[in-house]
Amino acid sequence: MTNFIKRFSAGTIALLIGVSAFGQNCGQAIKDGGKLTLVIQSWTNPLLADAKFLKAKDDKKDEQIAAYNADVQSGKIAPASNYPMSFTFKKGNLNGWDEYILTTTIAGTDYSSYLFCNQDTLYQFRNLGVVRIGTAENPVGETVQGAQKLPTHMKVGDVLSPFQDFGFLYPQTMDNKVRITVSAGFKTYDKIGYGIFQDSKDNNKTKEGLYTTPTPYEIFKQVPVDVKEKISFSTHTINYVNAKVKAEEQVTISGVNYNAFIIESETWTNATMAVNYKSADKKFTTEQIIADIAGQDKKVEKKMERQALKIGYVNELGYNVTYKKEWFVPQIGIVKTVAFDTYGGISTIMTTTELQ
DSSP states (O other): OHHHHHTSOHHHHHHHHTOOOOOBOSSTTOOTTOEEEEEEEEOOOGGGGOHHHHHSOHHHHHHHHHHHHHHHHHTSSOOSEEEEEEEEEEEEEETTEEEEEEEEEETTEEEEEEEEEETTEEEEESSSSEEEEEOSSSEEEEEEEOOEEEESSOOTTOBOOOEEEEEEEEEEEEEEEEEEEEEEEEEEEEEEEEEEEEETTTTTEEEEEEEEEEEEEEEEEEEEEEEEEEEEEEEEEEEEEEEEEEEEEEEEETTEEEEEEEEEEEEEEEEEEEEEEEEOOTTSOHHHHHHHHHHHHHHHHHHHHHHHHHTTSSOTTSOEEEEEEEEEETTTEEEEEEEEOTTSOEEEEEEEEEEO
């Protein structure tokens, strides 16, 4: 399974899981041919790899996370990456709806997101329809990303609608070697009992007391087996879980002041890997191998699930929960996003720096 995962970049997995992209609104402050620039900064939280932190009590974790976030916001901890992106606007009309297409170019390839405004509601599509993961020459999977719904007339206390993403990587088959458990014969041990018995060492005289009975037991060993290993990977993401408008705040973009609504939400993500095997060894059937490996994997999976739940990495439904704070300007859209990891540490900040 390790070799399979290494075939895909972190960017591909991020796309499959469904990281939220930037969004615009109904266009009072944007124009056809206009441009927008944002800066994406990211951090790697060292606490996530600290065994002492993971085992600490919640209040101690909160203290360390608060200190980490303060250092990020003050600039004491520099971002691992600082990436500017520029988008151009194209405005149109689709069946009576205002349509906005935001396009950026990366390594010579155009990438677009689409926004449609109907009355006072914006529908943001990071992509339309089924999106191929990989290249035209080497597609590795597909994803469908849900539409984000943003009312342009909102107020503090409003609860916003969730939306979902689904994705999968195409099944991959490779040659591998696994170890399965097989019988290695029998041994015996002396089972001790108490009662009436015939003593074979004393002309089978009947006696009472302790006695031993030779008892056979089967022993096992693990042997390597050649297999064809087939792996499938899928994800389900629920965006805007418990999404709520928490506050209002003034923001300034290109010298213009705007009123922004601060939206806080959770993102739930579940990733599933399914592995199947076909025997490439004539001494063992496919059914034997699948049954044996399934038993081994089940024990490992249950242990990992218990550990992940214990340290707070997943919730009781098996979803990894991360957090997001957004600044929404009705005339423009989401102008700033702060994304947090599962423990509340800052992982990404996306900030709109210019609007023309």
